Amino acid sequence: xxxxxxxxxxxxxxxxxxxxxxxxxxxxxxxxxxxxxxxxxxxxxxxxxxxxxxxxxxxxxxxxxxxxxxxxxxxxxxxxxxxxxxxxxxxxxxxxxxxxxxxxxxxxxxxxxxxxxxxxxxxxxxxxxxx
Numbered sequence: 001x002x003x004x005x006x007x008x009x010x011x012x013x014x015x016x017x018x019x020x021x022x023x024x025x026x027x028x029x030x031x032x033x034x035x036x037x038x039x040x041x042x043x044x045x046x047x048x049x050x051x052x053x054x055x056x057x058x059x060x061x062x063x064x065x066x067x068x069x070x071x072x073x074x075x076x077x078x079x080x081x082x083x084x085x086x087x088x089x090x091x092x093x094x095x096x097x098x099x100x101x102x103x104x105x106x107x108x109x110x111x112x113x114x115x116x117x118x119x120x121x122x123x124x125x126x127x128x129x130x131x
Contacts, residue, residue: 002079005058007124009073013047013063026054037107040065060124075114075122086111086127093117093125105129 010016021028032049034040040048046063060077080086090103096118103113103125111127 001085002081003058003077005060005077005079007060007062007075007077007122009062009064009068009075011064013050013061014045017047017050017052017061020052020059024052024054026052029053032108034063034065072122075124077124077126080125080127083111083127083129086113086125090115090125093123 008016017028028050030049030051031047034043034046034048037048040046043063043065046065048062050061052059052061064073078089080089087103090099090113093115094117097116099113099115101112101114103111106112109129111125111129113125115123115125117123
């Protein structure tokens with residue numbers, strides 16, 4: 001496993017990222033907007049993804065798209081080393097839980113899935129495939 005980091009889902013993500021950067025320091029990187037992506041039409045200006053780098057740690061952020069239940073504002077993102085690892089972790093966490101987004105190739109060149117495990121913990125699995 002390359003890393004495990006928190007992922008925060010917040011309405012008004014742009015303001016939240018600025019707030020946390022001011023409070024905690026660090027560098028904001030990798031901002032991806034919903035603009036121009038067909039499946040996010042109507043959500044222009046919202047953040048699909050942003051990162052606050054703090055030393056060796058990263059806090060990931062996204063705007064909320066759709067309804068979010070209480071307790072669903074925080075997840076854990078796992079950056080996997082290879083395709084075998086992400087498939088193994090996906091199968092293990094999905095057992096007794098459910099996938100909000102099945103493991104699939106993405107427009108950003110990764111294998112990715114969103115899984116809630118049997119304990120109700122939200123996991124965002126990612127393996128950045130080589131070009």
